Amino acid sequence: MTDLPILGSGLDAAPIVARMLSQPGVQKVPSPKLDLFLKRGFLDADLCAGLIERIDAVRRPSTIADPNGDAAFRTSETGDLFAGDAIVQRVEALLAAFTGLDPAHGEPLQGQRYAVGQEFKGHTDYFEPKGVDYERYCSVAGNRTWTVMVYLNEPEAGGATRFKAVDKIVQPETGKLVAWNNRRADGSPNPATLHQGMKVRAGTKYVITKWYRERPWG
Numbered sequence: 001m002t003d004l005p006i007l008g009s010g011l012d013a014a015p016i017v018a019r020m021l022s023q024p025g026v027q028k029v030p031s032p033k034l035d036l037f038l039k040r041g042f043l044d045a046d047l048c049a050g051l052i053e054r055i056d057a058v059r060r061p062s063t064i065a066d067p068n069g070d071a072a073f074r075t076s077e078t079g080d081l082f083a084g085d086a087i088v089q090r091v092e093a094l095l096a097a098f099t100g101l102d103p104a105h106g107e108p109l110q111g112q113r114y115a116v117g118q119e120f121k122g123h124t125d126y127f128e129p130k131g132v133d134y135e136r137y138c139s140v141a142g143n144r145t146w147t148v149m150v151y152l153n154e155p156e157a158g159g160a161t162r163f164k165a166v167d168k169i170v171q172p173e174t175g176k177l178v179a180w181n182n183r184r185a186d187g188s189p190n191p192a193t194l195h196q197g198m199k200v201r202a203g204t205k206y207v208i209t210k211w212y213r214e215r216p217w218g
């Protein structure tokens with residue numbers, strides 16, 4: 001699978017969608033409003049455990065763009081993963097092969113960790129073009145296009161990802177991938193991508209997140 005060619009930046013969604021649908025076990029969530037894909041067992045348990053270890057080594061409080069006055073909006077921790085790490089490179093190669101998305105357009109891979117009671121309330125991953133932080137976050141690479149996320153473990157309770165606009169709740173499962181296009185067919189940001197990381201009720205939740213941009217990252 002790792003020999004598959006890169007297909008582009010994702011601005012043209014069609015080849016990316018076709019690549020994902022060509023992979024075994026991929027499920028498209030049926031909705032006219034949103035291109036949302038699931039693949040169970042995308043990463044094996046060893047890779048997931050290695051990533052968790054690396055996230056724990058560097059985690060810090062998560063941040064948000066366009067703060068909205070709610071200090072409890074995103075209460076998780078974030079770990080920036082070192083691009084030179086062999087495990088991180090392996091995961092990057094698997095993501096590129098699976099999606100066809102050009103790694104040059106990807107932000108560095110991040111991990112997120114949620115302890116009991118932590119959450120990320122309803123949001124979209126794209127930056128509001130009229131928001132105060134747009135220039136700061138998007139002047140070089142442009143807005144976010146695709147999001148790819150992988151659950152690294154299964155908390156004992158809670159921690160699902162909810163897509164309210166399409167009435168879909170994705171349960172965390174070790175190695176399960178979730179991917180979606182943050183844009184509509186006309187290229188505008190898609191509000192139907194609204195999603196939340198629901199509160200963890202028991203145990204700890206870990207995910208990795210990979211965001212892609214309109215232009216190369218750097």
Ligand SMILES: O=C(O)CCC(=O)C(=O)O
Nearest residue numbers: 120160161196197207209
């Ligand atoms: O943890 C989740 O389920 C969602 C995470 C998320 O939406 C994000 O990091 O942007």
Ligand SMILES: [Fe+2]
Nearest residue numbers: 123124125195
């Ligand atoms: Fe998100």
